[in-house]
Amino acid sequence: METSSPCIVISDEEQGYDLDLFCIPKHYADDLERVYIPHGLILDRTERLAREIVKEMVGQQIVAVCVLKGGFKFFADLLDYIKVLNRNSDQSIPMTVDFIRIKSYSNGQSTGEIKVIGGDDFSTLTNKNVLVVEVTSLKCFFSYAVLKDIIETGRSIKTLLQLVKQCNPNMIKVASLLVKRTRSDGYRPDFIGFEIPDKYVVGYALDYNEYFRDLNHICIISETAKEKYKA
Amino acid sequence: MEKGIVIKDDWPGYSLDLFTYPEHYHDDIECVYIPHGVVMNRVERMATYIKDDFGDNNIMVLCVLKGGYKFCSDLVEFIKILGRNSDKYLETRVEFIRLKSYMNDQSTEDLHIIGSRDLSFLRGKCVLIVEAIVDTGKTMKALLKHVETYEPKMVKVAGLLVKRLPNMAEQLTDYVGFEIPNRFVVGYALDYNEYFRDLNHICVISKTGKMKYKV
Numbered sequence: 001m002e003t004s005s006p007c008i009v010i011s012d013e014e015q016g017y018d019l020d021l022f023c024i025p026k027h028y029a030d031d032l033e034r035v036y037i038p039h040g041l042i043l044d045r046t047e048r049l050a051r052e053i054v055k056e057m058v059g060q061q062i063v064a065v066c067v068l069k070g071g072f073k074f075f076a077d078l079l080d081y082i083k084v085l086n087r088n089s090d091q092s093i094p095m096t097v098d099f100i101r102i103k104s105y106s107n108g109q110s111t112g113e114i115k116v117i118g119g120d121d122f123s124t125l126t127n128k129n130v131l132v133v134e135v136t137s138l139k140c141f142f143s144y145a146v147l148k149d150i151i152e153t154g155r156s157i158k159t160l161l162q163l164v165k166q167c168n169p170n171m172i173k174v175a176s177l178l179v180k181r182t183r184s185d186g187y188r189p190d191f192i193g194f195e196i197p198d199k200y201v202v203g204y205a206l207d208y209n210e211y212f213r214d215l216n217h218i219c220i221i222s223e224t225a226k227e228k229y230k231a
Numbered sequence: 232m233e234k235g236i237v238i239k240d241d242w243p244g245y246s247l248d249l250f251t252y253p254e255h256y257h258d259d260i261e262c263v264y265i266p267h268g269v270v271m272n273r274v275e276r277m278a279t280y281i282k283d284d285f286g287d288n289n290i291m292v293l294c295v296l297k298g299g300y301k302f303c304s305d306l307v308e309f310i311k312i313l314g315r316n317s318d319k320y321l322e323t324r325v326e327f328i329r330l331k332s333y334m335n336d337q338s339t340e341d342l343h344i345i346g347s348r349d350l351s352f353l354r355g356k357c358v359l360i361v362e363a364i365v366d367t368g369k370t371m372k373a374l375l376k377h378v379e380t381y382e383p384k385m386v387k388v389a390g391l392l393v394k395r396l397p398n399m400a401e402q403l404t405d406y407v408g409f410e411i412p413n414r415f416v417v418g419y420a421l422d423y424n425e426y427f428r429d430l431n432h433i434c435v436i437s438k439t440g441k442m443k444y445k446v
Contacts, residue, residue, distance in 0.1 A: 007249070020233075021236050040272040041269050048251045217272070
C-alpha cells in the first residue's frame with residue numbers, strides 16, 4: 001500500500017476551542033460542545049491539498065467524482081482551489097465533474113456489494129485521471145444507524161475503486177477531508193486533510209439528519225443535540 | 232475583557248508541508264504558527280464584540296501601520312458586513328498612523344511616529360486603535376498617552392496578537408485575537424525588517440531567515 005502525503009494530525013488530547021471564541025449561528029448554542037476545526041483552517045488545508053493533487057495528476061484530463069451527500073461542500077471548495085491553480089499556471093488541465101451516491105444492497109448485512117447511483121457511464125473514465133472526493137473515510141460514523149449509506153460509504157469506497165479500475169482509467173486517486181484514526185481495515189486515501197480521533201463531529205460537510213448544514217466550522221456535537229435531532 | 236485564543240508555550244505550530252506559502256520563503260520559516268483561515272475566523276468574532284461595545288456610535292479606527300494594515304482591513308470589512316444588516320447608517324472611518332518600534336526582532340523603547348503626529352481628527356470621537364501585535368506594551372502605552380492628549384470621547388484597543396509577558400501589556404488591549412508566547416512571528420503583514428509581509432499565515436521565522444534578512 002502506498003503511503004499518502006502528510007496530513008494534519010489532530011491528537012486524542014485536542015479539546016478544540018470554546019464556542020465563544022468564534023462566530024457560531026446562535027440557534028446552535030446548546031447543540032455544540034466545542035469548535036473542533038475552524039472553517040478557515042479547513043480552507044487553508046484544502047488549498048494545499050489542491051496543489052498536491054494538481055502536481056500528481058497532471059498529464060490527462062481529470063474527472064473529479066464527488067461522493068454525495070456529505071462530500072459536496074468540500075468538493076466545491078477543493079475544486080475552486082484547483083481552478084485557481086489552473087488559471088495561474090503555464091500548464092492547465094481540463095477537468096470535468098460528476099456526482100454519485102453509493103448505496104449498499106440493503107439486506108441488513110454488509111456484503112460489500114454496492115450500487116452506484118447517478119453519475120455518467122463509467123466508460124467515460126477510460127484513460128482519464130480519476131479523483132474521487134469524499135468527506136470521511138471511516139468505518140462507522142455514528143454508532144446507531146442514522147442513514148445507512150453514510151455508514152456504508154466508508155466500507156464501500158474500496159468496492160467502488162475496484163469498479164472504477166475495471167474501466168481502465170489512467171490513474172485513480174482518492175481525496176478525503178477527514179480520516180478517523182480508529183479505522184482498522186487498512187485503507188488510506190491518497191490525499192488527506194485531517195486525521196482525527198473518534199469523536200462525534202458536525203458542521204462544514206457533515207450534517208446530522210440534515211441539521212448543521214449551515215455551520216461552517218467542524219464542531220463537536222453536544223449530548224442534548226444528539227437526542228434533539230434524532231431521526 | 233476576554234483573553235482571546237490562548238496559544239500555549241509548547242505549541243509547535245504546523246509543518247510547512249501541510250499548507251501553501253510563497254516559495255521564496257521556503258528556508259526562512261520554521262512552521263506555520265497560526266493559519267490565515269483561523270486568523271480570519273477569529274477576526275470575524277472580534278468584529279462582533281466591537282460592534283456590540285460601540286453600539287450606535289460611529290467608529291474612528293486608528294490603524295497602526297505598517298503591520299496593522301491586514302488586520303485592520305479584514306477587521307473593518309467584518310464590521311462593515313455587520314453594519315449592512317443594521318437599520319442605521321454607522322460610519323466606520325479609518326485613519327492611519329505609522330510607527331516604527333522594532334530593530335531586527337527587538338522592540339525599542341521610544342515611540343517613533345513617522346509622518347504627521349497631528350491626531351486632532353480624534354477629538355470627541357469613539358476611537359478604536361487597531362494594532363497587529365502588542366509585545367512589551369511600551370509602544371501601546373506611549374501611543375495611548377499621545378492619543379489622550381487629543382481628548383477623544385472613548386478609546387479602545389484591538390490587538391490581533393498579544394504576547395504573554397508578566398507586565399502591563401494584557402490590560403492595555405480590550406479586544407484580543409490570540410494570546411501568544413514570547414516568540415518572534417512574521418506574516419499577515421507582520422514583518423522582519425520589511426520581509427514576510429507578503430505571507431498570509433502567521434509563522435515563526437527560522438534561524439536562516441533571521442540571518443538572511445538581518446539589518
